[in-house]
Amino acid sequence: MNIQQLIAKANKAHAANDISLAMGFLKQAGEAGDINAALDYAYYLSHDKPIESVQYLESLSCVENPIVQYHKLLIAYFCDLITESNGVAKSLVALGQKGVIEAYLVILSYLEQSSSEFSFIANKVRNIAPNIFNQLKLDEFVNSKVCESNNDKVAQGLESKLFEPLPLPITLNEELPISLFESTLSGFECNYLITKFSALLQPSMVVDPITGQGRIDKVRTSYVAIISPEHCDWLTRKIDKLVAKATKTRCCEGEVLNLLRYVPGQEYKPHYDALNRLHDAKTFEDGGQRTKTAIIYLNTVNEGGNTTFPKLGMRVSPNKGNMLVFNNSDDKGNVLINSYHAGESTQKENKWLVTKWIREHKTNYGKFLYGNH
Structure with missing residues (x-):
């Protein structure tokens, strides 16, 4: 079966509330090269078998696709498969450089708004996706006087925040x-x-x-x-x-x-x-x-x-x-x-x-x- 046929069968199984069968077809569609089907199956698998979910994504021919890399990182981070912050920080910065705007937005959610690193990444968002920059009102937070930074400094600033504890109540x-x-x-x-x-x-x-x-x-x-x-x-x-x-x-x-x-x-x-x-x-x-x-x-x-x-x-x-x-x-x-x-x-x-x-x-x-x- 080709990808279109597999997706059609997955949709039919889902409509019949046979989730296991639907996911089986999505798994095959992902293996055949459909990224959305691969991600749907990986997220379905992640709640009970996160290691297998990551391994599935790593087995695909599209594993080097930045979007696949981003979601593989998300699954691994929130399923506690990664406890070392340096690798997560560097991966997010690298994915942003490859055009994954979601990675830059994640970085902004951890950085101090008053920092030069925040303004550095916010300006990258402005250049890549000006509509998103405006919608998120990022101009409220960018300080043009402290925009001198680089990707290494961003990764260092992000690294210290990824596993930061909550403030005392x-x-x-x-x-x-x-x-x-x-x-x-x-x-x-x-x-x-x-x-x-x-x-x-x-x-x-x-x-x-x-x-x-x-x-x-x-x-x-x-x-x-x-x-x-x-x-x-x-x-x-x-x-x-x-x-x-x-x-x-x-x-x-x-x-x-x-x-x-x-x-x-x-x-x-x-x-x-x-x-x-x-x-x-x-x-x-x-x-x-x-x-x-x-x-x-x-x-x-x-x-x-x-x-x-x-x-x-x-x-x-x-x-x-x-x-x-x-x-x-x-x-x-x-x-x-x-x-x-x-x-x-x-x-x-x-x-x-x-x-x-x-x-x-x-x-x-x-x-x-x-x-x-």
Whole structure:
């Protein structure tokens, strides 16, 4: 069979929900030279058999293709097959030089925005992809006076950041508890998330306890972009990993990331993120109880937009790049009464944030991307 026939058979098997058969055809199509099919199969394999996934890509005739090299590096890095940062840093720089714009964006997500190395790479993005440079508002961060750098200095600066630990949290409340991690994401990363995923925005929903499906409700009037596995990239996986470290959980226990936008007047009225075992039985099937919540603010809001905890008399102001983490349930899965919280409406500007809920067991999203990790 040729590539077109293999892809057609894969699509037919996928439509019949025979994922294993579909992936078998994609594997063959990849071996026959189709890069997209090869990458689809490699990512499918990576969550349970990451070593075999990398080995599969290395066996292909297209292994030297920069795009294949980039995704092979991504899989190896996030499946913890690489623990030595020097090689990752040099590979990302080399891939950027070969025209892989994604590699340069990954580099920017780790470098200090005030550094000459950041400005050096940002200017490379400007030259290669001016539209992306403008969309990401990189001119906000480039300092024309400190642009003298080179690829070796970039690799050195990147090397020190790839396995950098989270900053120590500030404990806002010990009873719940509630913790704040300052400057978890850079201004560039916040702009990136808004720019890349805002096209996916849809009216926010609440979970219908009977059907387990989402429905629109006046209790929640924001817009949400659900960043499902097919949209995930290096940066979203980086955030999954940061949240897992901050909550002391595993990546496989997380739900999908949600990008949220609140325009002035929109709000999320007081509610619990924890689930009711009886009324939310359908939702419980995917991972059990929601044990923790992580909220990362993507812009600073000057009037309104606070995350409030009415039973604790607390307000947390949205500050760009900060991450708020709190518990929703106790060790037995019971709802913590003080986790009752709300998202206040803003007065004059939009509020942007990403949220992630953590479950007590592995989720479908987590298993698909991370297996048991």
